[in-house]
Amino acid sequence: xxxxxxxxxxxxxxxxxxxxxxxxxxxxxxxxxxxxxxxxxxxxxxxxxxxxxxxxxxxxxxxxxxxxxxxxxxxxxxxxxxxxxxxxxxxxxxxxxxxxxxxxxxxxxxxxxxxxxxxxxxxxxxxxxxxxxxxxxxxxxxxxxxxxxxxxxxxxxxxxxxxxxxxxxxxxxxxxxxxxxxxxxxxxxxxxxxxxxxxxxxxxxxxxxxxxxxxxxxxxxxxxxxxxxxxxxxxxxxxxxxxxxxxxxxxxxxxxxxxxxxxxxxxxxxxxxxxxxxxxxxxxxxxxxxxxxxxxxxxxxxxxxxxxxxxxxxxxxxxxxxxxxxxxxxxxxxxxxxxxxxxxxxxxxxxxxxxxxxxxxxxxxxxxxxxxxxxxxxxxxxxxxxxxxxxxxxxxxxxxxxxxxxxxxxxxxxxxxxxxxxxxxxxxxxxxxxxxxxxxxxxxxxxxxxxxxxx
Ligand code: GUN
Ligand code: FE
Numbered sequence: 001x002x003x004x005x006x007x008x009x010x011x012x013x014x015x016x017x018x019x020x021x022x023x024x025x026x027x028x029x030x031x032x033x034x035x036x037x038x039x040x041x042x043x044x045x046x047x048x049x050x051x052x053x054x055x056x057x058x059x060x061x062x063x064x065x066x067x068x069x070x071x072x073x074x075x076x077x078x079x080x081x082x083x084x085x086x087x088x089x090x091x092x093x094x095x096x097x098x099x100x101x102x103x104x105x106x107x108x109x110x111x112x113x114x115x116x117x118x119x120x121x122x123x124x125x126x127x128x129x130x131x132x133x134x135x136x137x138x139x140x141x142x143x144x145x146x147x148x149x150x151x152x153x154x155x156x157x158x159x160x161x162x163x164x165x166x167x168x169x170x171x172x173x174x175x176x177x178x179x180x181x182x183x184x185x186x187x188x189x190x191x192x193x194x195x196x197x198x199x200x201x202x203x204x205x206x207x208x209x210x211x212x213x214x215x216x217x218x219x220x221x222x223x224x225x226x227x228x229x230x231x232x233x234x235x236x237x238x239x240x241x242x243x244x245x246x247x248x249x250x251x252x253x254x255x256x257x258x259x260x261x262x263x264x265x266x267x268x269x270x271x272x273x274x275x276x277x278x279x280x281x282x283x284x285x286x287x288x289x290x291x292x293x294x295x296x297x298x299x300x301x302x303x304x305x306x307x308x309x310x311x312x313x314x315x316x317x318x319x320x321x322x323x324x325x326x327x328x329x330x331x332x333x334x335x336x337x338x339x340x341x342x343x344x345x346x347x348x349x350x351x352x353x354x355x356x357x358x359x360x361x362x363x364x365x366x367x368x369x370x371x372x373x374x375x376x377x378x379x380x381x382x383x384x385x386x387x388x389x390x391x392x393x394x395x396x397x398x399x400x401x402x403x404x405x406x407x408x409x410x411x412x413x414x415x416x417x418x419x420x421x422x423x424x425x426x427x428x429x430x431x432x433x434x435x436x437x438x439x440x441x442x443x444x445x446x447x448x449x450x451x452x453x454x455x
Contacts, residue, residue: 004030004038006402006448007055010064013071013429014396015383018318021375023425024396028052029070031402035204035448040398067410067418069432073133073403073444074338075385075394077298078239078277078327080138081149081162082107082116084123087331095245095307095332100174103331107140107165108177116145120152123330127158128452130337131405131441134159134385134393136239136275136298136327138212141165141179143188150196154203157451159403161237161389163212164192168223178218186226193234205401205447206391208237215241216252216263228268237389238269242276245308249281261286261295270295275388277327278303279317280310287320296323296388299380301344303332311352314345314380315370325385326377339436342377374433406443407432411455414439 008029016022028051030039041048055061064070083103090102110116127135135153139146139162146164153160167173168185179185189211196209211231213219219227231238243249243260256263261282264270272294279297282290290297297317304310317324326341327333335341349372355365386394393401409416409428414437418428432440444452 003032004055005033006031006060006062007051008062008064008070008402009052011069011425012396013069013378013432015375015379015394018376018379018384019373021378021426021429023429025425029396029402031448035402035446036392037396037398037400037402040396064406066421067408068442069407069409069428070396071131071405071407071432072382072394072396073405073446074131074381075325075389076127076132076135076327076338077275077296077325077385077388078138078300079123079127079135079330080332081120081123082110082140083331084126084336085119087336088334089331091306091334094247096247098307104174104177110140110142110145113145113148116142116148117152120145120149121156123336124152124156124158124160125452126336128156128444129438129441129454130339131444132158132338133403133405133444133446134161134389134391136161136210136237136389138163138165138214138239141167141177143192146192147195147199150199150207150209154199154207157205157446157449159205159207159393159446161208161210162196163210163239164189165212165214166223166227167214167218169218169220172217182220182222182226185223186230189227189230193230193236197234204449209234210237210239211269212238213240213269215244215248216255216260217248221267224264224267224269231271231273232268236273238271238274240264240269240276242279243281243286244278245280259283259286261289265289265293272390275325277329278308278312280304280308280312282312282317287317287322290323291321294323296325298325298327298388299345300327300329300333301341301348302335303329305344305348307332311348311370313352313367313370314349314376315372318376323384323388324380325388326380337438338381339433342374342381342433345377345380346372346374374430378433402445402448404445405441406445407436407440408442409440411439411442416440
């Protein structure tokens with residue numbers, strides 16, 4: 001019994017399946033020295049009381065106060081760390097113009113390590129304060145600054161998966177912001193992978209290098225091929241933007257006579273450890289290819305409203321067995337909060353199903369069976385993200401990491417409308433998902449370590 005390093009007592013919510021949230025009322029969570037949940041004990045279990053007797057009152061025992069709940073930490077599958085510096089701006093122009101007039105000039109400044117450090121420290125702290133315990137980051141083309149982002153994740157205790165962005169094509173990228181040439185892009189990527197793998201040896205919660213072609217338009221064929229080979233050689237994660245917008249999708253069709261999915265697959269970039277952002281224009285064959293290769297989709301519902309003018313049919317892709325998680329896409333999406341993206345995912349799915357053009361007769365509006373529930377959106381932000389990354393995260397269950405957010409529904413600055421001590425816990429869960437703000441996120445833990453404390 002003493003073998004547990006820490007024991008936590010309280011009520012938790014965790015996905016059982018995409019549609020079902022499990023309520024673990026007053027459970028004990030026993031965490032070992034590696035920060036993994038070794039045992040989950042229900043009040044009905046015989047060892048509940050002996051465990052309580054052994055740990056209650058000890059320093060390594062935490063009991064939640066009334067009005068507090070455990071949620072799994074969120075798994076963020078698509079965020080541009082440098083773009084935190086422009087979050088909330090320039091959202092009224094098309095993607096191509098946004099990239100060239102705002103985003104590339106901003107990202108080019110990350111050759112300056114002091115500037116990079118300021119922004120990266122802020123973005124990692126901000127995501128942690130919003131309950132995000134694991135994040136899959138795009139950095140910039142700069143190898144040193146990208147490594148700095150991985151080091152900052154390591155220092156702050158966040159599980160970070162970080163990509164040095166590749167943009168080597170001189171025809172498609174501005175001279176002031178691109179890799180010097182294809183060979184340099186590949187050599188820098190390989191050195192980056194080795195450096196992050198070295199760093200990872202001393203990081204309890206894990207940091208991982210990610211092969212990151214920005215998107216097909218920014219990369220030469222040789223770069224895409226070389227990146228596919230590096231991903232295989234080092235068995236790394238891969239991330240990119242896939243079938244995001246009309247112009248990008250049309251560009252790839254013209255260049256390869258294929259959709260993004262098959263073009264990426266041709267270069268070895270669809271692997272079990274691949275996460276593709278957006279995927280708004282996936283057709284049935286593309287989705288089947290994602291299932292076959294184990295590639296995951298990152299749904300970015302806020303960003304898609306601005307840059308893709310699109311709602312991805314999540315319910316349909318789920319029914320086909322595609323792995324799906326959730327991303328903020330800062331700064332294509334303005335909010336650093338996956339709570340906000342959970343809400344947007346539900347809202348847009350309902351608009352997709354019901355249709356918005358009321359001039360049409362009811363039977364011609366919308367796309368049938370598109371709605372997702374709040375439970376499914378919660379799944380995307382937690383267990384779905386964990387499955388997408390093939391990591392034991394996103395659930396409060398045995399053999400998963402102790403990555404949690406402690407939600408306090410009773411803080412005076414952001415009190416949730418809960419008026420009965422015995423309120424139905426399904427209702428409490430829904431109020432949390434719709435109403436929580438960062439003020440309600442009292443503590444955040446990653447791999448058994450407290451990494452954020454608000455009060
Ligand atoms: N496509 C290529 N780069 C980007 C980016 O930074 N953000 C988004 N949303 N789409 C992209
Ligand atoms: Fe993006």
